């Protein structure tokens with residue numbers, strides 16, 4: 001594979017695409033939001049269980065490309081246990097890396113597992129894919145606390 | 152099967168020289184990410200032959216002036232070139248008069264023009280318009296915009312699992328309130344060639360006019376508007392090897408004369424006072440303001456180019472490519488073709504169980520292959536098949552079986568990486 005392409009589709013990403021973590025509906029979630037990318041028609045639901053300002057549990061469901069699915073999967077495993085503020089801070093940093101604002105390798109590595117998404121900066125049209133889950137999580141935080149109804 | 156369609160394709164065994172044709176399109180020599188360009192996104196837009204590029208250069212460097220206004224040499228020259236192009240288009244689709252050829256910005260504007268003047272001149276509360284379930288958004292939204300002002304109903308002909316309209320359902324939709332049937336000739340996301348002759352015949356039995364969206368037909372199928380007897384026909388220049396920003400609305404003279412004008416401005420009037428204005432004759436009544444002169448002339452050259460190769464020859468070549476691609480892609484078990492109509496033209500849409508079209512598009516791009524991924528401006532079609540998007544390869548005059556092989560190889564590599 002071409003180097004840029006390999007950088008985009010790292011093994012970790014392909015792996016999370018195939019076996020996404022926390023890919024289910026969270027029955028006792030008290031925050032929920034629906035994300036939509038009109039460009040490609042991708043839909044993503046994010047469920048969060050927040051307790052005392054902390055993310056006790058988080059899950060997602062939906063359809064999307066490898067980048068958006070892997071991003072949702074990795075996000076869900078990274079933010080579990082963080083406070084809402086910490087999660088939002090992490091998103092800010094993540095966003096700066098995928099848009100290429102942060103290019104310093106040391107800073108990128110501070111993202112931990114999320115650093116695999118740095119390759120997205122070479123593909124501006126895919127930034128939306130990588131950030132869809134995060135935007136949806138942010139929207140879920142802003143939802144008033146209520147259990148997500150089963151329709 | 153790629154079709155001989157509802158048209159008789161003449162069995163002219165003229166020599167179709169693919170190498171010569173490819174040499175006519177300079178962009179095909181481009182190297183993309185280290186690979187030869189394999190351009191399979193022709194339903195989005197086609198590449199331009201050198202003669203079209205040269206026409207634009209020649210116009211701006213030696214002929215540019217405003218038309219229909221000046222008595223000076225250049226203005227007369229530009230006017231002649233512009234009107235000559237109209238005549239070429241008239242001949243190409245066999246309209247009965249050049250007055251029936253209106254220049255627009257493209258298919259979208261042509262359909263919006265009809266929607267606008269039907270709204271002003273014909274439609275009343277309770278009226279109905281029939282479209283099909285495989286329309287491009289440009290043949291859906293213009294009608295919905297009228298619904299903001301009037302209580303008109305949009306009735307949609309359903310499509311079956313193969314991507315064909317269900318004709319019996321169409322018959323049920325027609326009634327005395329139907330004021331127009333506006334359907335796509337060839338679907339841009341499924342490749343289906345619709346039975347437009349039958350639709351037109353049925354509509355005319357009830358005196359209902361028919362508009363054909365020929366955006367994906369004009370470059371692949373010989374069109375004779377008099378034989379078809381369609382009332383209106385819309386297409387875009389950029390999909391038939393011409394420039395962007397120019398398109399055509401064909402309309403029967405009698406109908407166009409009876410309908411109110413679209414936009415107001417220069418060129419579309421014959422006499423103006425502050426009290427009253429007399430509108431100009433056809434086609435100028437519908438061409439307010441300075442037209443896209445250069446690109447209209449460029450479109451004329453593109454039509455000349457297509458005619459010089461022969462639209463039947465082109466169709467034959469493209470059908471061979473489509474058949475070959477359908478065969479080759481059918482052999483990939485992870486891949487599912489969306490759109491299996493009996494009569495198809497130049498478009499093949501496909502999906503994978505586990506690979507998203509976005510990933511397909513990005514991956515193939517690195518093989519130099521340009522295809523389109525997404526909903527192709529036909530979201531209702533995606534909903535119909537319960538998919539978010541497809542990958543689409545679409546063929547043109549210059550594509551080859553070798554390029555289909557490149558696509559197949561790329562897809563096999565893709566499956567290896569993602570599965």
Ligand SMILES: Cc1ncc(COP(=O)(O)O)c(C=O)c1O
Pocket residue numbers: 194195256257258259260287289335337338339364366367387528
């Ligand atoms: C079937 C069909 N109709 C309409 C259009 C709109 O054409 P344009 O964008 O050139 O106006 C397209 C182009 O994508 C098309 O494929």
